[in-house]
Amino acid sequence: MISTKMLTTVTFLYLLCTVLYFNYLAFRSERLGKVAGTVSWITLLIHIVAILLRWVESYQMGIGHAPLSNMYESLVFFSWCIALLNLLWEWKLKSRFLGAFTMPFAFLFIAYASLAPGISDRIDPLIPALQSNWLHAHVITCFISYASFALSCAMSIIYLMKLRQEEKGQKETRLTALFPSLDSLDGLVYKTIVVGFPLLTLGIVTGAAWANYAWGSYWSWDPKETWSLITWFVYAIFLHARFTREWRGKRTALLSIIGFAAVIFTYFGVNYVLSGLHSYA
């Protein structure tokens, strides 16, 4: 399968992007930054072409469906969403400090898709439960929201690194010199969550609507549903905590990291540790 080979190449390209972004932070050379940005855009392009090709290949096999139907395909899409949001924020902020912290996520998820035992890269036909148009709306909203939370987590890590340095009264190191101020980072953590939270809600709502068609109940406290609600609660806590103005900076940054941990558990943990109806991805 050509698409699978392309995706393997893309995995290595994300590793390259990560290395380039770290070098950019270390050497602070605008040229290196430009190279990192350009390579990332090219990787993103190859990545989406591979996803579309996989879609075409499924039709050639006579079992055509969008490549969003199992663990492998969702990981590949998740990784793409992270890289896309990273580049869009870079473009909006006109700054490339973020890549070194988000590209590792994009790399890890796609590498996990290719390397983890038990994750098959084969294109399988859709089982009856997945034969629905809700599939697209549900998967796309969920993963864009997850990707936005991944970015928020990356921003929080940067925030905490910078805070630690400032608290200790250390001078900026090479790595941290390009980071924005603590206030702007705090704002960015909030802004990425403000994008992710409505999308997560929409992901849960489309999932509920779909469950109502497929299982006859929009909410049945399935572990996947419950964990998505737990994640929703964590980010709701974040938004309310920030609203009181007592919780800012360090505490909300930690909440954003806890939120992303809940996202990861909803995504992987529920499948590997718990059992339930939502067994595809």
Place this chain on the structure above:
Amino acid sequence: MSKKDEKEFFPFLWDSLSSLRLTIGLLIILAVASIFGTVIPQNASPGEYLQFYKPSTYKILKILGLLDMYHARWFTFLLALLSFNLVACSLKRFRGTWRFFSHAQEPLEAAQWKALPLSRTLFLKGLPADSLPRVQEVLSRIFRTPKVIKNSQACHLFAEKERLSRLGVYFIHLSVLVILAGALIGYYFGFRGNVNLVEGEAADRIMLRSEGQAQPLGFRIRLDQFSVSFYSSGAPKEFKSTVTILDEARPVLTESIRVNHPLTCKGISFYQSSYGVAGVKKAVLTIQDRVSRKEITVPASMGTKTEIPGGTSSFLLAQFIQDLQGMGPALQVLLFDSNRPHENFWVLLNHPEFSQKRPGTYQFNIKEIEPRYYSGLQVTKDPGVWVVWAGCFLMMAGFYAAFFLSHRRIWVRLTEKGGKTWVEIAGASHRDRAGFEKEFEKMIQALREKGKSNPEESEPSP
């Protein structure tokens, strides 16, 4: 409780109930509690629990309501408390918000004017009466058409955008209540159950899941046919039940039910959920007389005796199994001799060699067999589901208003100073300060263009 205590008790209760700390606390408790429900299997049978837990642990979990946690009293209480908190918080803050909607914007007091985050002053040529249409034009073009209030001292303009943003948070809070109300409507006025229908048979009632009671449907549903198809890999491709709805004995509607394609009739929905083999719809056997070598083909049915021509023997089909120990479809045959049970054996569709080895007068083989399926349908009535969807829609609208709109306001005051127009302009935005500053600057720029022939300007008034 003394009178004084009482006086202080209610405000205290109100303050606690309307505090954001309570909200955060409740959300943390709900999130942590929900984790238990995903780790401890919910609504399993006592037998299943005793496989996992010691009897003492099982008892404790049961008393704590952790085995059907999401329907336990304490969980419901937490949700109710969260709802009260939500209402109290919203009411408390709504008074402050409502002033943006209720009274018309009056000209600002000097103190209010100073408190605004953005303000500029500039001169325009001509008297205020001449400048007014020009300022109106700029505001309309770049911002919004302003409201004009003229009084003896000055001419005031006010314009605002996306006021709805202020209500976003109330929409979201209201939507949570609407969703919970929808869930309650479903709980009290709906039901959830199952029905197993064998092909050719009809039912007018279903079994409720929780109480195990029968629930009349008000009509009959008949399963005409069930079919299942597989991909070449062996994974299922489609489960389909073709059903007919009967009013008394009259067929009203024939429709197929598939996974993701339920059938709804009179507010009751039917979902494909399981299937199985209930017996044989059609079976044709070949029976060979080992002595005369004569072979006959006979249709047979379950439970009814069939005579074997030219002898005293008869047989009936006792059981059908879709897959007998991995050897495929199998029929259990009971053979009678002069009406007395004589022999009892299995006949396999895919392994005729077994029949050859079996001793006896007759050799049985399966020529054709069609299983009779039953289809398991989940049956749901939920009149609250549209309320839930309305709540979800309101929530999304609320998110849009609260997170992506920004209430922006602009005040302008025109006064006459030495034959020219003295323009004071100020603005405030609800969020996205940076974006609003750009918009504000653009407007100042446009006003300056209008008054270009007059270069005199001044920076923010003292």
